[in-house]
Amino acid sequence: MKPYIKSIISCLIVWSCLFFSSCEKYLDKDPETNISEKEAFKNFTNFQGFTEELYPCIVNFSNNYWTNSFNWGEDEITSTAGNYHFIHRIDEGNFWGWQSEFDGWGSGWLNRSNFSTNPGRFNPNNKDLWNAAWYGIRKANIGLANMDQMTDATPEERKLIQGQLLFFRGWFHHRLMEYFGGIPYIDQVLPSVGDIRLPRLSYSQCADKAAADFRAAADLLPVNWDNTVPGKRTLGKNQLRINKIMALGYLGKNYLWAGSPLMNYESTGSKTYNTEYCKKAAAAFGELLTLVESGTTQYSLVTMANYYKNFYTTGEGWALPGANEAIFRGPYNFAHESTYGTAGQYSPAVVAGGDLKFTPTANYVDYYGMKNGLPIADITKADPESGYDPRFPWKNRDPRFYNDIVFDGVKFVQGAMPDIQDKENKGERDKDGKLIKVVDYRYANLMTGGTYRDIGTGSRTGYVLRKFVPLTANKYDNGWDWGYNLHIYVPYMRLADVYLMYAESAAMGFNSATGKDPSYSKNAVEAINVIRARAGVDPVNAKFLGSANAFLNEVRRERAVELSFESHRFNDLRRWLLLTEQPYTLKKSVEFDRAGDFNTTDPTQNEVVNLREVVLLERRFSEKHYWLPFKTNDVNLYAEFKQNPGW
Numbered sequence: 001m002k003p004y005i006k007s008i009i010s011c012l013i014v015w016s017c018l019f020f021s022s023c024e025k026y027l028d029k030d031p032e033t034n035i036s037e038k039e040a041f042k043n044f045t046n047f048q049g050f051t052e053e054l055y056p057c058i059v060n061f062s063n064n065y066w067t068n069s070f071n072w073g074e075d076e077i078t079s080t081a082g083n084y085h086f087i088h089r090i091d092e093g094n095f096w097g098w099q100s101e102f103d104g105w106g107s108g109w110l111n112r113s114n115f116s117t118n119p120g121r122f123n124p125n126n127k128d129l130w131n132a133a134w135y136g137i138r139k140a141n142i143g144l145a146n147m148d149q150m151t152d153a154t155p156e157e158r159k160l161i162q163g164q165l166l167f168f169r170g171w172f173h174h175r176l177m178e179y180f181g182g183i184p185y186i187d188q189v190l191p192s193v194g195d196i197r198l199p200r201l202s203y204s205q206c207a208d209k210a211a212a213d214f215r216a217a218a219d220l221l222p223v224n225w226d227n228t229v230p231g232k233r234t235l236g237k238n239q240l241r242i243n244k245i246m247a248l249g250y251l252g253k254n255y256l257w258a259g260s261p262l263m264n265y266e267s268t269g270s271k272t273y274n275t276e277y278c279k280k281a282a283a284a285f286g287e288l289l290t291l292v293e294s295g296t297t298q299y300s301l302v303t304m305a306n307y308y309k310n311f312y313t314t315g316e317g318w319a320l321p322g323a324n325e326a327i328f329r330g331p332y333n334f335a336h337e338s339t340y341g342t343a344g345q346y347s348p349a350v351v352a353g354g355d356l357k358f359t360p361t362a363n364y365v366d367y368y369g370m371k372n373g374l375p376i377a378d379i380t381k382a383d384p385e386s387g388y389d390p391r392f393p394w395k396n397r398d399p400r401f402y403n404d405i406v407f408d409g410v411k412f413v414q415g416a417m418p419d420i421q422d423k424e425n426k427g428e429r430d431k432d433g434k435l436i437k438v439v440d441y442r443y444a445n446l447m448t449g450g451t452y453r454d455i456g457t458g459s460r461t462g463y464v465l466r467k468f469v470p471l472t473a474n475k476y477d478n479g480w481d482w483g484y485n486l487h488i489y490v491p492y493m494r495l496a497d498v499y500l501m502y503a504e505s506a507a508m509g510f511n512s513a514t515g516k517d518p519s520y521s522k523n524a525v526e527a528i529n530v531i532r533a534r535a536g537v538d539p540v541n542a543k544f545l546g547s548a549n550a551f552l553n554e555v556r557r558e559r560a561v562e563l564s565f566e567s568h569r570f571n572d573l574r575r576w577l578l579l580t581e582q583p584y585t586l587k588k589s590v591e592f593d594r595a596g597d598f599n600t601t602d603p604t605q606n607e608v609v610n611l612r613e614v615v616l617l618e619r620r621f622s623e624k625h626y627w628l629p630f631k632t633n634d635v636n637l638y639a640e641f642k643q644n645p646g647w
Helices: 021-027 044-057 086-092 129-145 155-180 203-220 244-259 261-268 275-293 304-310 335-346 399-404 418-425 495-510 524-535 548-562 569-575
Strands: 076-078 312-314 326-328 358-360 486-488 586-595 607-618
Touching: 044 129, 044 155, 076 086, 129 155, 155 203, 155 244, 203 244, 203 261, 203 275, 244 261, 244 275, 244 326, 244 495, 261 569, 275 495, 304 312, 304 399, 326 495, 335 358, 335 486, 495 524, 495 548, 524 548, 548 569
Parallel strands: none
Antiparallel strands: 076 358, 312 486, 586 607
């Protein structure tokens, strides 16, 4: 046991200290320092010190490398300047690429070769899901096995410790299950030596065990640590600590995933929704949303004006992104993680420097329908009922389209571009001796052949993503000085996601667009309309309410829009058994020419001609691609631990 308690600290670490140098004296214990188990776990302060080492194991997938790849569905494609991220392996059908053994760059957050439990400020890039999950499961089990050592503690303190440990045990299992399916559910401290032969369970068996942990955690934990006696010692600094709302959120997600077609197929052989699991999911989400809507929690939907705060803050000191809407997220290390990498990876090199770029696919942007709530099946086709006009494809769209996507003509650089303008003013000539004529890079030139279009260092698709970065994060408006003022963090779960998961589980559990959990006031379509109302979009049209399956198409489209590029799409397509099906295997660009004068004041008024979509990539998947392959060394340990089918 001693190797697992070397890092136990002698005081409660608060979040304001956990990742800053002011508390390094607590974190840099002499490696030879050991204390007895009785001392380590005897009171809340000591036990919480042990427990808090689990928090850095929540991998920050949006800031884990120089550039960060976390959208692996048909939603995103990269420029051709690099081919080392897992997204490239997925496009090739080579899912082995999640493993560090196949990633020479060390760019992936699923697996890294340099995993460390040190939560120090200057090593954000050595955390990965695979190692952190197994480490976290063992650590949670060690803590739970030593609850009887916590003798100098109040009942409230004991509940806080036990609730956190149970949550983490369930959460780490759930995260592994999302990608690999059923695994051994480890709920005890395994011996470090000896013959361990734990068979893989079915997905549903694992989900039942995870649900028991999440349910127990929800019953033990408070809604807000600030309202507890131990939490008052760190008042105002408890927003990341595991609480009842987080536990209920993942209880519901765990049940919905278990009830989804892929997981139900793995467990029962049926490629349909499991209605009983969906009903359980709806009950958990309903319990959560009832608490939120009663005003007794710290959570709420942000206004559309503050929507960006879900993902980034700028010029607000050390304010952590997420506002009051983010339910679950991990620690955030320091701002410079977001500077050249995450901020720069979304903007073409002509305005932001760098090389490898991540851009929205045209086919995915098609999911952003019209402000009246109706979808457009394809940007090249007019839909009279929706009011969409392919001559003016950017007009009257869902307001989230304008918030998330840079389209042709948007003013990208707000100020001047003196370095380029000086070349013209000085009469400089290009390599062929011709006078340099300034192209106004301030405006997004995304038509076919435009200056923002470049397969190597710009947009391949005709769109640019702006959801996670302010437009001013470019080399002209702020030079390169935005880094320490800009904080980017994409949360794992936010309140809008809960509303949408409730809508899906209630509709599929009760087989109706108006299905609802008896304990919650809203039905499925009313839950979706809460999110649409916040965005300024009209409610779901009545023509989609005739059956659960008709409504499901709008549920899926709403998830695609509201949760766009937040690392949900790949797993959604998988659990819906759509990953291998067209059109979800295609990645497209939009091609067009401008017609007439160019309106820089309101680019939605610009008319286009020759509008069409072109397939850039078609992914060739088979049924084996619904699960990631385990490491060969692991499945060779013993016969009962089987590899996923096809690998």
